[in-house]
Amino acid sequence: MDGTWTRDETRLPAQLRGLRLPLVGSPMFIISGPDLVIAQCKAGIVGSFPALNAREGAGEAPLLDAWLTRIREELDRHNQANPDSPAAPYAVNQIVHRSNTRLERDIDICVKHEVPIWITSLGARVEVNEAAHSCGGITLHDVINNTFAKKAIEKGADGLIAVAAGAGGHAGMQSPLALVQEIRSWFDGPLLLSGAIASGASLLAARAMGADFGYAGSPFIATEEANAEAAYKQMIVDSTAEDIVYSSLFTGVHGNYLKGSIRNAGMDPDNLPGSDPSAMDFGNRDKKPKAWKSIWGAGQGVGAIDDVVPAARLIQRIGDEYRQAGRRLAAEFGG
Template identity: 75%
Template sequence: MSGDHHLPKALQGLRIPAIASPLFIISVPALVIAQCKAGVIGSFPALNAREGDGESPLLEAWLQEITDELDRHNQANPDAPAAPFAVNQIVHRSNARLDRDIEICAKWKVPVWITSLGARAEVNEAAHSCGGIALHDVINNRFAKKAIEKGADGLIAVAAGAGGHAGPQSPLALIREIREWFDGPLLLSGAIATGDSLLAALAMGADLGYIGSPFIATKEANAVQEYKQMIVDSGAEDIVTSSLFTGVSGNYLKSSISNAGMDPNALPQGDQKTMDFAAGSSKPKAWKEIWGAGQGIGAVEAITPAEDVVARIETEFHAAFERLKGRLA
């Protein structure tokens, strides 16, 4: 894509200006590889790769699988190489694996590092040590400034409507406040599920979109069929925001909450002190079938390969651009 030369090399030349966000449990090598081959940066949380006791680190095996397959693809398709990939690190004090996972990612020269739930200088330094860049996700301007002070190269503004641990602020306000002082790489997360919304993110001042929920309903996603179909069958009105399940505010599918025997309209507040990533997720196993999603899922009409999601958004993006040019002419 032209007009991206101000960005770090890892973020240039994408089919559409987007990163596929790391989805807990759902993002596995098959999905990441499909996303990268489709021309967007694929990503996964390091904590998705969980080996059994006494086994070799699964994260290392995943990184080898992704690296080898993308290398094979690039050698066979020199004129249409795959996009780079990213790994998400949960930088929370309860993540006992963090130091080990940082070492493994540095060894495999992960090109894009995404950090969440805490900004730590040593993680950014590890990314830089192997030639990578570090992007930190934030829900407000104060956290954004802290992340850059600690050495992050770019920011992911997680606004209202995003899946997972969503922020409460309007994207219009959040992007504007960050852009008042920061001119580096800036992504927007929050209901980016169409080419129209991706173009709107760029018009607001973001460099790229951060797309998550549409990739849940893909053939490569590690999600049960019922979850994928619920994404297809639901819209923005079927999303509920709650802090009950992890201690931090997040967006979830109402039907999955109802299926678990709870009233989605009368959920108690959660406690942030209960957040614990020692088991890979801060969500207790009792709630493993409470399914996250963002408000943009109304755009998802079928379970398709990841390539089809990217192709749809690309077509919509260019159509929206032409339509806007006509309006402004």
């Protein structure tokens, strides 16, 4: 990336300082694995994956342990070979919902590997934050409103991910303008913003609103390293914001999905029934209807995604756009 960006990072935890771009790659079900995380980190942004993506067969050693070993060793080799451009740290997402029967085991594995950044979802739990802190890590909890944000900090989270309207996967309904403003009225810690961030201009907007980092997932589906079907990647490239539908049917929690994938599953995306949180079950996802296995999540920022590229090239593009947008605004203010 040409050019540099500077800011006062003294109020941020060490794990979030010195990134080459103020961006975190969000953890995506099935999509995010070691290949994508390693590529993101080497390119200078935080890469992440859900612990539940690492699924081993019956009687096999925990795949999560093997994934974390590979990620740590590959990033260590990169840092030794590139001392002037070290990799960013990685993050692991823990689904803390009561149906996640693997949670305790996965926490122990993450503590063993001293995972630097923990992302928690679907419930704030004191014991998970304490586990992260016990190995020197920090926790970032995703929230869809100010009430949940306050509860997360009260229970020991170090930072917040504001999941606003337009975010891929499970998403809130509030405008990012309102959500960030309300959280920033009382919270000065690390704040990430999720919701249609797929370009450098949208990343700059997130920073202007008061977020420390953008949080992006959908753009990385259309990368070579993503664990996604070719048809999924192409649908991301071909879609715009009008092709996104907001529904609770598929998991019990409202989220954003590609209309084309819903049609391909034999359903009318404009006339979907609702569901409720009691339908959530992270202990056995194989119980979901077979037709839903090809329901693909995506955020409203997909219109900015024009082709399938290596993750490093995507990050380069967002970084270039981020600096260009910053220079345009600086010129308006005489900077």
